[in-house]
Amino acid sequence: MMAVKTELVKIKDTLSRRRHKRNTEVQKKKSVMKEEICRHSQTESDIQSASLKAIQGIKLKEQKLLDELKEMTDKHIGQLKADIKSGEMSVQMYQQQAELIDQALQSECDMDVYEMYQGCEAGDVEAYGDADVKERGKITKVTFRQDTDKLSKSLDDLQLGEIDIMYEGVLDLKATPVLHDTIGVRVAGDSNRPSPCDVTVMVVNDTDTVVVTDWTNKSVKSFYTRNNQTRHSKLSLGGKPWNLTKLTHNRVAVTVLNIKQIVTVEVNRDLVLLSTITTSKQYLGITPLTPSTLAASSQSPPCVDILDMTGNVLRSISLLHNGNNILQIPVNLCITRTGNILVSDGGTKRVVCLTPEGDVVFNYSPTGDITLKSPRGITSTSTGDILLTDYYLDIVIHLTESGQFVRSILTQQDGINYSRGVCVDGHGHVYVCLSRKGVIKVFTCKH
Template identity: 45%
Template sequence: MATAKKLTENHLTCVICSEVFTAPATLQCNHTFCKSCLLKYINTQPEAVQAKSIPCPSCRQLTKVTNPDSPVEEWVSQLKPSHVMQGLMDDFGPGTKTVEEHVCSVCTKQGKTTPATSWCSVCDVVYCEGCLQLHNVMPLLCDHEVAHLSDHTKTKVKRRFMCQVHRDKPIELFCKDCKRAICTICCSVKHRACKDVDTIESMTPLVKEQLTSKIETLGINIAAANNILTWRKSKIQHVKSNSQTLKDQVMKTRETVMRAILRKEKQLLHDIDKATDKQLHELQADIKSQEIELRMYQQQYEFTANAVTSNCEVDMYAVYESMGETSTDNRDTDSRPTPGRVAFTQNLDKLSKAVDELQLGEVQVIHDVSDPGSSPVLHHTIDCKEDGDGKDPLVRDVTVLTVDGIKVTVVADYDNNRLKTYYTSNFKSFHNQLLLSNYPWQIAKLCEHQIAVSVPDSKEIVIVNVTPGPVLLSTIKTSKDYYVLACLSPSQLAAGGYGQSHCVDILDMTGRRLRSINTGVIGSPDYIHVTRNNNLLVSAGGVTSLVCVTSEGDAVFTYTPTGDRALTCPLGITTTSTGDILLVDYDSHKVIQLTQSGQFVRDVLTQQDGLEYPRGVCLDGDGLLCVTSERYVKIFKFCAAEF
């Protein structure tokens, strides 16, 4: 019962209606559907009617119809289920009963419930002992193959392979031209013009072999589909988490803008207070001066009035004579300048326009570079030439970190012995640099705020904290001049250099060599990268190959294309979230995409994308691709291709 249920659920269910097949029809691709479901589907596909073919709803493969000029309903009605599907439907489909429930089919028609003891594989009917005797004496039925139903297992025996057209004739032949199993009558009537007909016995091993191969292919496809489903489901959580992160960034940006507005408001209020205080101070000084002058006039007034009313001519003439020395101009206006009025001038049109043009950011869908339908678009370019550089920068490597929510681009400037960081905060761009003892070569990301940098000419590996400026944390002295560097684990580094006898050394964080890994054809690697499976990808400009080995040194693959795809100078390497490999080819000005197993996919970037002599490459957390190009870092985003 469990087997029958499993067969029904997994093999006898239409993928369109999710119900057990009703009048099943099998297409040339061997996918089976209900005829009614298939008819409804075809009616929604006008291009199918125009092409005179039936498209498979599952794989889109076309099935040619025998009579294209007939109505679509006849196209579907002429389709038959495969022999395998028909057998399953007969044995386990709707209306079938378990053997325990079988009673004699002949007796049932007579209203009796006699237990069945035998089954005719040709008639596909069960009989009791009495009805079986009648069956066996009939001339047309006596040669049928009859099997007894086991009292112990009650298991139905294998059904004979009988012709669907001539029900009493066994299938004995196979027409290779029509790819159909047929009986002798079908062969003589309908397949006379066919050139290649063989016996079922001869064809069965070949058919079984092909079906076995098909099973293996389907098994691989099922595993791949399950992996894709698992990845898609995990992506849902990532999308939700990313959405919340982006919302937090928008709100943080809004808060930053509000802080800037509040700063401007505070400054304007301060300016008003300052101008008002100045005005008040001037007015108060004028009032004090005016009060002094008023008291002087009052004193002169009293002195003069007393002289006039005293009847003393001496005093009167004394006052009169003093009037010539003191100004007594009559004035009813103040000659002092009036303090200016504090005013707040606002341009509402300009303010409204500024608010309208205010950009907190941009929401866009960034496609993954692994999507073969995506196309690169230059997002922006970082010029690594800075004040204090003695030479034009030569950026050998690049990586991107996220430090306290700030995206920081870190570059190794080979010619200026510097490690440089670039980032944007509060709408302002910043850059910092750290002077090293010698030429930096490759950057290994240890975590989101810490990197290791190889300095081969000094036989050093420096550990740097990114805060987001670069701060030297420690220096590891090495016994060899290691050029390439990658993080294998939190406690181990993979490092290699010139003359290392085709090997990469695994080091601990003190620089002590733990073991060596054979890198095959590459003796002096220029770049190294650790995949998500902890495999090592190694390249060298002088070797036209990309080598992949396990962390124990077992070979995985060596990519050595020829012809137009031949590598000229492979350098920087990185991998995508899906495991695809991105490889820089310096002399051909390309970034090449390979599958995880080293199969060519496409040229992601070329010289037509503005790429000149690339070296280092990395992907940031947002799917942007960063590539070094002489003194520049060029950052590309990927959008859906327009057709």
Template identity: 45%
Template structure:
């Protein structure tokens, strides 16, 4: 009987080891694929540099300077170094559980323990589910309807954010036409929702913490803090001196808020106190007109889309302009709305009138149209990228379309 127990335990341990090996191998394969794409990108940079050096164009040289200032290449390199170190330190440990060599049918001979593997899992978070592929063709994963019982009119989706609460993906949206905030999630394999009525028409929603969001309004001097459990619970109301439409969290205690009258971007603490205000860029140039959609970058800077100037701005918290994206023609923006960033630092912008989502490099260079009306996209408004999925809120469609954009592993 003891020999039979030993064989069973050996088989169990081998199965556990195979499962762990396959998991780590899958992560490594995805990382290798990501590295190959990075190498292609670096090769393109080198070719571009050679062309600029030959031409002597000061404009192109300044573009290169902006790309370096954005830190896109350095961040990618740092990410690779961190991962390599994590893999090198990965170990599988067998922990013995034999007590004084007494074997019987209930004995536990040992277990497989992951120590550094767990650390690696935490460090590479987004890599586990794939890295954003610049050349991917987004596939429609699902369509989430946001119309719920009690709605007085057709929902208009403005702001979108995504949280994971108790292991469940929770979509949180502002519904301007029904003057409420909604959360949509799955529990016990059933689709559920929560609805929080608000005092005025909400505009933007941003994630403050693991289970907390902040909401701004169209024409109301207030920002509200809401707990997501995943049901919605009003936590606090903060009266502000200005009416803020655009809103993004720079940290759990700091917000960047866009005001249209007067046009500016303010840095606030969660009590509503203005710590800094930015209204002009680069010595009175490029006046901000309509900062109604904001997004924080991994560096703590601010991206904003401006429908009046038909531009995208990348600014620091101090008000310095890293770049401005303003073009006409096919690559231009007719009415930019929602803006978000990917796991690789690329920028996605919803163009409401052109029925498309465009992709920019981290340095603000046009890459391509990621989504268009040919794929069924109509009047994109809110935008959120999370875990290699792109959430697009269609203005009057009463739904959020979820697209997958990743490298298969």
């Protein structure tokens, strides 16, 4: 019976962990839902604003046509009024002339008849008729000509905007990656050649924003495009930043070496330092577990710690295998879609997947031609696939969710050289930090 009770306690503990994990997922979904409701309201307003601008533009064109119509119609009517008045005067003169001729014909005086005849011969009657001659440049009629096909095409071509659906981490990893862009990390005020260590992409105010840590210039930088112009922001730190991770849609956490700090930064038009967390250890990698906890990796001692947002260590994970540490230099971390922690370890040259409780899910330590030399940047997509950079192999490796090697999707032939951080965005792009070149290469790898 004691064994049964012990087993039930284990089952209860497992259920408790699952409940906690699922509750964390639910809270994250609630947070995302709240953001989506706010985003919907803002997007709805943006669509209405775009529509109003288009309507105002059409109204201006309508008023311009109406003003032109009135101007031409008033001119035409004015000309017609002048012609009518002139015509009526001519009619009156003709009538008067005819009456004079009648009087002459009825006169018994031959002289009166002869004088009237001479007057008509001199052209007085024809002169009255000259008023009927049409003047050049007179308006004959005012009409509205409309090309309905052209108007219909213009309306079809009218772009108020597009509904852009973001699918985080959706990649066609079987496709051949194509270089899409190269982002230079050097900005005004840099005193050293930039060395990008880690990168992430965020959608802030409907703008794709690339956030990167620059090791040599002790700063976090962001790059984005607004009004067809490339812009940037730079936040200087007291030490050298290494790993960064997204906390919310516009906040990141960054590990800062040499001074045992984790800083949180708000990503807007300008980068804003929100908080500085002083830690008891020097942390390298960092990734969020829940809205209130982080996982961070340390080299001394080699471990992965679970921290609260004030830097307190809630739990420390150290792994031994046959008496040896599996973790020696855990340089980068990321979270999987199932809530596990991926660790790239530069000391043991492996990738380890851990549960938040410290259990090993898989341990990727290849041999032969694909033996890792210096694994660095690591990220997981929404489909569970894993991308890993190797600093000295100059490659980006694709692993399955269970840690099986698939292929090297990027190599030296693609310009990969001394690669560190890696991430994916919702447009099917892969971003790779090339530390010695001071650039971020962006590759298209989508459906």
